[in-house]
Each structure stands twice: as C-alpha cells, then as structure tokens.
Amino acid sequence: MGCPRGKASPDQNTKYELFSASGGFCQNPNCNEPLFVSTDTKRIHIGEIAHVFAANEAGPRPPGAMSREERGNFDNLILLCPICHTIIDKAPADYPETEILTWKRNHRERINGLFGAKACETREEVRRQIVPLLAQNEAIHREYNPDLEYSQDPTSGIAFKWQRNMRQRIIPNNRRILAHLDVNRDLATKEEQYAIELFRQHILDLEAKHYTSDLVAGAALPYPTAISDIMS
Template identity: 50%
Template sequence: MACSRGAASPDHHTQRRLFAASAGFCQNPGCSNELFIDAGSKSIHIAEMAHVFAANDGGPRGNPSISPEERGAFENLVVLCANCHTMVDKAPDAFPDGMMLGWKREHAHKLQGLFGAVKFHDREDARRVVEPLLMENYAIFDQYGPHIYAARNPESGAAEQWKRKMLTRLLPNSRRMLAILDTNRHLLDGGEKQTLEQFRQHIDDLEATHIEGTCEDASRFPAGLTEILED
C-alpha cells in the first residue's frame, strides 16, 4: 500500500493497522476484490490507501480545517482496491466522507461475523472455531516455511512462495484467531491470556517483516497457542 504525501502519509504502524482492518479485502462493501492475488508463483498487490478527506486542500473531499497529520491518520484512511480508489477520487461528490467512513464501519462489522468473532458460552465451542485455523497455518508452515530444504536455494522460488502464503493465508488466519480470542477472553485462564498477548506480538512482527519489508527478528510463535482453550 503506497502513499507519498508527506505528513499526510500514514506511518508504518498505521499501515499495518489498516492492513489488519481490511483483512485482505477491499473495504468498499459493494466490492469483493481481494487485495493480494495469487498469480502463478507470485502474489500481486492491488491494495491502495484512499484518503477520506484529501491529502491536500484541492483534492477529493478536501477539508482545509484538518492538519496534514490528521489526514494521514488511521481514522482518515480506507483500504481499497485500485479500481475503487480511482472511482471514489474521480467522482468525489458521489462518494462523500460519511459514505466512505460508513464503508469502513460496515466492513469491520462484516468481518466480525465472517471471523466468527462472537462470544461463546464455553471453551469447547470457541476451540472448535479456532482449531481449523491453527491446523491450516501449521500445515502451511510445515510445507512452505523458511526451514524447508528448498528455502536454502535462492533460485528455487521457495521464498516468494512462502511470502505469498504468508500474505494470503497465514496473516489473515492469524488476525481471525486474534479477533475470536479477544472476543472470548472471558474463557481464557491466566496463562492463556499471556499466550494470546505473545501471539499478538508475533503477528505484529510478521506484518512488519512481510508488509513493510523491515528486517526485524520476529518473536517466536508461542507454543502454548496450539493447545489454547483445550481442557
């Protein structure tokens, strides 16, 4: 997601927060486009950050009363596919600020339902929703992770394949698990709550590496997560 508008550009933290809020889909509720598309062995990135109030006074939905920092804030940005971004900026009168902010809220509510982020009454029901996501992520890591033999060969394409799986499956699955577990904190014991926070930092580190491209030593996946909500 690119934007070069000086102070009106979101910082790295805001970019990661926007990615997490989109869950990999255009936030226009009338659009079902995925923002990372598999194309052969590569993942094509079509996500764009659209300003609700323009990055400059003369832009779409310009608002001279807000500062450049406010224009680059999370609250003033919506993640759209390239087509929807072009549409809202070329016809700003048809897409006022209230409508675009409504898209963002509606997208969040829709994701809560899709992610199964509902409050459960017992641990067994919550575990039943989390377990398939854990299993899929483990299977992907086991087959494509950086530890496999092919990853040692820079010409094998394994690194690009791993990144594609990370963006299209592992990170969205992980954000879904975070949403479910946060909604059901009342079912977690003290140790599990600590594991949840360790998992949150692990995902934050992975997003910094695979979305921002920063070179950081990511925290390790907390082993306790594989048994969370088990009795």
C-alpha cells in the same frame, strides 16, 4: 501502495494493518475486487491507500481541523482498487466520508463473519473457539519450525513445508484467533488486552514478511506466549 503526502502519509505499520483489514480485497462493497493479481512472472498488489478526509485542504472531503498526523492514521484511511480510489476522489459529493467509513466498518464485519467470530457470554466459550486453532499452530510449529536442525537441509523439504504452512495455516489461523478475541475483548483482562495488541502486531509482521514481498519487513515481533493461555 505508497502515498507521498508528508505527515499525512501512513507509516509502514499502518500500511500493514490496512492490508490485513482488507483481507486482500477492495473495501468498496460494490466492488470487492482482489487486490493481488498474478502475471506470467510474479504476483503483484494493486491496492491503493485512499484518504477518507483528504490529505490536504484542497483535496476531496476537506479535513477541516484534523492535523496532518491524524489524516495519515489508520482510522482515516481505506484500501481500495485503483478504479474505486479514482471514482471516490473525482466524485466526492457522491461519496461522503460517512459512506466510506461505513464501507470500511462493514468490510471488517464481513471478514470477521468469514472467520466465524461471534460474541460469547463467557471466557470459557471464547476459549473453546480458539483452542483448536492454537493446537494446530503448535503442532505445525513443532514439526516444521525453522529452528529445527534438519530444516536447514535443502534436500529435506522442511523449509518449503514451513513456508507453505505459514501462509496457508498459521497466519490464517492467527487471523481467526484475533477475530474471536477482538469480538470478545470486553471479557479480557487488562493484561490480556495488552497481549492481544502484541499478537496483532506479531500477525502484521508475519504477513508483511510472508505475503508482501515488495514491502521491506524487519524481524517479526515474537509470538506473545500469553495468547496460548488466554481466556483460561
């Protein structure tokens, strides 16, 4: 998923954010092919980072006055399958930047729709949407988290259960919580908005660690405890 274009290349956090925003699918609405493929021996990702405005002046959809750093920012990038990436760059007149940006925006809205995120009128309504998800995550953490003494026993199966629940429950729940908070961001205080951004980075770090084995992931940003009481 790399793109060796100097300063026009995304940094590691931007790569994680692009993967998360895609939900694991090509962001071309006429494609939506899975970006993870299973072989006989492993599971690999085939996603490619495409520039909306080109990384260099001679590329498709010239960047004009954009700096090289701006060309490598999240807002100028989209995650596509290899075929769609090739098509939009070989036929740029048929795929202007406005259309590609619309793909990306609509894809995010569809992901939010899958998570059931909707705009609420009150903070209390937002809170009701996220409390069951927070409660499930807390229960799983209490029972299986890796800091528990018996989780280190290879015969207990706790480590396996923790990894499974992290991938199948905690991270998806976190994504749903974040979707609810993003849609209702205008109801959050300034301090809560800061906590939301910490939560976003926490999720990106967890996804990098548990989903993308070919990406080097450092220690995950700790869970921001303010999220547990957000919108209270």
